[in-house]
Amino acid sequence: MVLDVLYFAWVRERIGLGRERVETTAVTVADLVAELSAREERYALAFADLKSLRVALDQDLAEFSAPLAGVREVAFFPPMTGG
Structure with missing residues (x-):
């Protein structure tokens, strides 16, 4: 499968x-x-500590255990803060 991966x-x-x-x-x-x-x-450095990362699949927040079947876009980002 081919995915668009965003960082x-x-x-x-x-x-x-x-x-x-x-x-x-x-x-x-x-x-x-x-x-x-x-x-x-x-x-490897970017993904060294998964607790400091969040992931979204097709713009919906997901867990790292989530399946990729049918997904077109995966985005990785740090936790968001308010303000």
């Missing part, structure tokens, strides 16, 4: 990209993270 805030800064198209065999978000982390050290 925001410090995730984007660590990876050096705001978005990319990824071909993957991942079944869940966690599988996708594992694939991306194995690519290069910059990805």
